[in-house]
Amino acid sequence: MQKLLLLLLLTLIPTLVFAKIKHTIHIPEFDDNDTFETLSVDGSITNFFNNPGSLNARPDLSGTAYNRYDLDAEFQRETFFMETDIACLTDKDSPNSLSALSEIDKDFTIGYRNDVIDLYIEYEHDSPTNHSMIRSYTGIGGRYNDSTTLMDSQLNWLIDIEKVISNNRYGSRPDGSGEANMIYDLHIDLDLPDQFSFSTEQILYTDKHAYTKGSEWDRLFQINYQISPDVILLVYQEVDSFVDIHSPRQVFWGAGAVYEF
Structure with missing residues (x-):
């Protein structure tokens, strides 16, 4: 069964059409335990079936995302750390949908870290390459990390709570409506x-104008396979749902490859 899954992954990845991952999921640590410096390509299998719930190629919700390229780097010295992430999208309807970028998302985080707690300030900036709408936010937050053993397997988890302190049109729902206020994140890795x-x-957003209840709930479920010390293959499902209003959720299956250098 395991060999069959690996064969399926290797067969699918060269032929996939890709879509936007709204929130890049973290991946388990590589075997060599290096600082994360990774390049990934991932996207949506669901788009292959022309699913109307596919995510968009730009912050103004235009286009249909096709390919996604992500570059991530992290630096740490004693208790000080920096993380940066650059994600680029292409539009399925573009004449050159493989390489013509439609959106560039930049994220920068700086903070304090010890064995279990991260305290940080984050800036995210999402901009299209051929449209005018730009969205961004600055937030402050904290992450609590822990690990345990479950059925003789390593279980790592973290809880992340972030408060948005400056917001430029960064929405709190899948359709871009509202104004993001609080972001709650639960992440789990099981070997x-x-x-x-x-x-x-599991990511929950609240709206600044209705901050006592959630407005968006994003769920990601991902299977990883470490094909070598530097390469991870993965398949996943993302479900982006409205919490406080009735509106169709966005669901898709995706696949990707991550390379550490």
């Missing part, structure tokens, strides 16, 4: 036999 692992991330 499985034979270099497989399972990751899940």
Whole structure:
């Protein structure tokens, strides 16, 4: 069964059409335990079936995302750390949908870290390459990290709570409506036999104008396979749902490859 899954991954990845991952899921640590400096390509299998719930290629919700390229780097010295992430999207309807960028998202985080707690300030800036709308936010937050053993397997988890302190049109729902205020994140990694692992991330947004209840709930479920010390293959499902209003959710299956250098 495990060999069959690996064969399926290797067969699918060259032929996929890709879509936007709104929130890049973290991946388990690589075997060599280096600082994360990774390049990933991932996207949506659901788009292959022309699913109307596919995510968009720009912050103004235009286009249909096709390919996604992500570059991530992290630096740490003693208790000080910096993280940066650059994600680029292409539009399925563009004449050159493989390489013509439609959106560039930049995220920068700086903070304090010890064995279990991260305190940080984050800036995210999402901009299209051929449209005028730009969205961004600055937030302050804290992450609590811990690990345990579950059925003889390593279980790592973190809880992340972030308060948005400056907001430029960064929405609190899948359709871009509202104004993001609080972001709550639960992330879990569970090691499985034979270099497989399972990751899940549950992200809840609140709206500044209705901050006592959630406005968006994003769920990600991901299977990882470490094919080599530097390469991870993955398949995942993302479900972006409205919490406080009735509106169709966005659901898609995706696949990707991550390379650490």
